[in-house]
Amino acid sequence: MARCQKQGTKIELLEAGMKFMQEKGYTNSGLQQVLDAVGVPKGSFYHYFESKEDFALQIIQHYDCNYTEEVLGCLRDQRHTPLERMRNYCLAGREKIQKGSCTGGCLIGNLSQEMASQSERLRQKLDEVFIRWRDLFASCIAEGQQCGQIDRRFGSEELAELFLSGWEGAVLRAKSTRSIRPLDNFIKLVFTFMAGAGVELSEINSGAGIAAAFEVVEAGPLPQV
């Protein structure tokens, strides 16, 4: 993937639109608010984008590009083992969500939930991004299976799909319960499951490959009514 663009009016519009759409969704984000935030006239907007839908498509592309550079990059970092890389992905995501006080969630998840049945063009674009992310997880998981770190009873793509959808669900729950506990719960359980059959919790906590994933998980109750 080409390096993400960082400068120019178009990028300013994409960045502002991304922020609004992440916080308020597609429908609640008015173009005028975006124009006001960047300080450009409507004519400039239509120089770069055909429509609000086209704007959203390019925002998704821009978000994906940045997310791949900043967060998903750790999945290819050969200084770490495959499970460590998966854990680093979770910890980076967890940090981003904690910084935003669990309010923003994942732009791709948010727009899927809101727009998948409203716009076929957006749905296809969002699905394309999810599948690309899943394939990055699958490569890392396949490496982990080859070196015996990850359970081989399932295909790497199946585990990757579960990892992706499970993470998206945990992010959604973090947003609805305004706490990172669902993310910590996901990390704790899914890494144990991925490590495979026969792993005892005591082993995991006392120095097996995924012990570090547990460092972030403090004992404490899940949210209650």
Place this chain on the structure above:
Amino acid sequence: MARCQKQGTKIELLEAGMKFMQEKGYTNSGLQQVLDAVGVPKGSFYHYFESKEDFALQIIQHYDCNYTEEVLGCLRDQRHTPLERMRNYCLAGREKIQKGSCTGGCLIGNLSQEMASQSERLRQKLDEVFIRWRDLFASCIAEGQQCGQIDRRFGSEELAELFLSGWEGAVLRAKSTRSIRPLDNFIKLVFTFMAGAGVELSEINSGAGIAAAFEVVEAGPLPQV
């Protein structure tokens, strides 16, 4: 929980509003559309509901009541083992989603994604519903742990939170990829994980307690770009 109300103008308004909000979200659902669909004047609406937010709160309550009666009830059905009950829950949900061509998703998940950071009252109500559902799963999982059907390495509430958020994530992916494959993948993997360490895939497929969960999972690839 009291039996859900089934008749009257208020229920007609709630049913119509629920349908719009499930398909189009909160912001995209206009009150006038709901009034037109039911054929009542605006005055009647404000007789029953203080505001659109209040309307949404009561729609969530109504959805929860119906969902508990129609779908979550199977978790308490003592004719089946705990794992069978969890499976029946998934199959009932899967059928509902397939009937809707994977477009609607879960109203509670949809509204959480869209509104959790827009309305604190809605967020609290949605979280309350999720926690109640999680507690229903947790009771069933605890029973399964007592009779040795479900892995005891984790607390029933932790497994229930993973089950809930994982299912919501799989529903979101089903919506974005317009296919039930992510649900089948969730069922296949999570039931194996819940059954615990040491379960071989061949055992599971050949007659262990969760074999039936696999009946719905045909061999086939996950969605690709």
